[in-house]
Amino acid sequence: MTRLHIFDMDGTLLRGAASVELSRHLGVFEPADRIERAWLAGEISDIGFWDAMLPLWADVPESEIDAAFVAAAWIEGVPEVFEDIVRRGEHIAVISQSPHFFVRRLQGWGAHHTFGSQVLPGRPTTQDLLLTLQDKVDIALRLLDELRLTETECVAYGDSTSDTLLFDRLTHTVGVNCNANLRERAAVCYDGDDLREAYALGRSLMDTRASSEAAG
Template sequence: MTGLHVFDMDGTLLHGAASVELSRHLGTFDEASAIEAGWLRGEISDTSFWEQMLPLWSAATESEIDAAFNNAAWINGVEDVFADIARRGEYSIVISQSPHFFVDRLRQWGAHRAYGSLVDPHMSTDRWVLLTPQHKVDITQSVLAELDVCESRCVAYGDSTSDVLLFEHLDNTVGVNCTAAVRSSATVLYDGDDIREAYALGRNLWEQAPTTCSESAS
């Protein structure tokens, strides 16, 4: 029976935030860190966050983004986990509030699909589509239906408040180096530097889960 693994990116597969990692490579780390800190404190809205952050990358080339992605502070074992999921005939998706142009590069590492906020330094604000916590639930449900996978065969991995709604919806969830909010809603917890170990916990949850959709909790 196939299954679906749903990963957050920032804080789960990546130490820290993609926006800060990209800015570090482009020489605007201090500015990005200040914006990120203000957003985390609730002083900057999601829209204002991107209004301030995107100009820092306006001159970035595709090769510079590639280099920032490859040199970012990834948790150990990301490619190994995607490869194992594919080898088993299962599916992996990444859903992140970070820019889609950064998240999508994880498909090069073996993720089946990647979803992120549709923002770009050269895109007008009226075309932005910011990915929200509810989108994580909606996308997961849509992919489950499309692939005909029941929720009992879905495991989500996340670390922050943006993952709480999805964690509340699913029975099988792994909190990865997570905040207090996620710790109270995750099925199991992982603290460490290797996503392969968190993934092993997720697979273990399947051994205790129903094997048919009719048995699965809604």
């Protein structure tokens, strides 16, 4: 049976934010942390966030981004979960508001589809480059259509406000260490440090639905 597993990245697969993890590796954590805090407090806009953050990564070679990716604070079990999904012949999509140049590196762990904001150091930030909450829904529905799957053959994993519209749309949703807003919307919630346990909850949601449909 073909299925689609959709993952948020920051706060779901990654314990923190990709922008801070990359900045930590490059030795510019303190200014990056200040920018992140200002954005979380609503003191700067999304575009203001990237206008301040991207110059910290100017002229960074691909090898350093690779190293930052490997050294980042991933939740336990991400490669193992991806490996299991691939082994079953199912599909993995990662949809994140973080830079796609970081998100796409998850393809090396087995992700079939990766989406992120198209921001780049040295490139002006415009609204059309940013991945929005609605984009997450639109991308998910497009993938389901391309794979000829129904919404009940899909499970989404997320942690925060950026996942609210997606969780409102889909039936099978797993909140991973999620905030109160998403906790109200999630079908089930997982609190812990091992994606394999959250993944087991997601599989259970789909398996229960499949069993009910078969019995009916």
